[in-house]
Amino acid sequence: MPVTRGFQRRRPEPDRDRLPPGQYDTGSSWPVLTAEATPQQAAEDWRLTVDGLVEAPHTWTWSELHAFPGSTYFGDIHCVTTWSKFDMTFTGISVDDLLDVARPTSEAAFVLAHSVTGYTTNLPLDDLTGGKAWIVWSVDGKPLPRQHGGPVRLLVPHLYFWKSAKWVSRLELLAEDRAGFWEQNGYHDRGDPWREQRYQGD
Ligand SMILES: Nc1nc2c(c(=O)[nH]1)N[C@H]1C(S)=C(S)[C@@H](COP(=O)(O)O)O[C@H]1N2
Ligand SMILES: [Mo]
Numbered sequence: 001m002p003v004t005r006g007f008q009r010r011r012p013e014p015d016r017d018r019l020p021p022g023q024y025d026t027g028s029s030w031p032v033l034t035a036e037a038t039p040q041q042a043a044e045d046w047r048l049t050v051d052g053l054v055e056a057p058h059t060w061t062w063s064e065l066h067a068f069p070g071s072t073y074f075g076d077i078h079c080v081t082t083w084s085k086f087d088m089t090f091t092g093i094s095v096d097d098l099l100d101v102a103r104p105t106s107e108a109a110f111v112l113a114h115s116v117t118g119y120t121t122n123l124p125l126d127d128l129t130g131g132k133a134w135i136v137w138s139v140d141g142k143p144l145p146r147q148h149g150g151p152v153r154l155l156v157p158h159l160y161f162w163k164s165a166k167w168v169s170r171l172e173l174l175a176e177d178r179a180g181f182w183e184q185n186g187y188h189d190r191g192d193p194w195r196e197q198r199y200q201g202d
Helices: 096-101
Strands: 047-052 058-061 070-076 082-093 109-113 120-124 134-139 153-156 168-174
Touching: 047 096, 058 096, 070 134, 082 120, 096 134, 096 168, 153 168
Parallel strands: 047 168
Antiparallel strands: 047 058, 070 082, 082 134, 109 120, 109 168, 134 153
16 A cells, blocks of 8 residues: 555654663653652751761751752653653752862762662762752652652762662762662662663673
8 A cells, every 4th residue: 555655654763862772761651769668758857968078068958958059950861770761850959069068078089879768879979070960859840759759869860860869868978989779789880871881890
């Protein structure tokens, strides 16, 4: 049967330029991946601490965090379980602004991000600076749902999403890399999705 070109049904082609190797587009669904029980702490009671190898360790309250200039990430996220989700809008503040106050010492080279739940994940300090990482409390214009890390989560979208600690309460600056929860269980210390750094040794 002849088919007029303009009426041909287009099969959605995976967006190769946008999908890191081994990933698929999850579309409108946003899976929840949580290793622990979701904490129920009220937003107004939230505290975020930056300490360890810094000149000026500091703890911010929920309202103090909101006093920083707002910063938005618009783009994609990539989970190591192979889903990627396109065109997310997260709003909060830049991690740079917190580090400007706390001032990492010259020895500081790594960060262990802690959640109130005890979940941890490690990152090179360089991956949290230069406008690449956020502390976020809203997604697509709405408060971040609790199962997705609300009231406050870390967002490091250029790395696999396990680095984006939900319910983040502390950024601990370190001289040496110290493995976090998934990293102790065999996941990669850096986790760059474009280099497919899923597991230790990748
Ligand atoms: N506190 C905490 N943060 C976490 C996790 C977790 O289990 N606990 N899971 C990580 C993993 S493996 C992923 S893929 C993302 C999932 O975020 P989501 O549930 O909002 O999709 O959160 C990351 N941050
Ligand atoms: Mo994940």
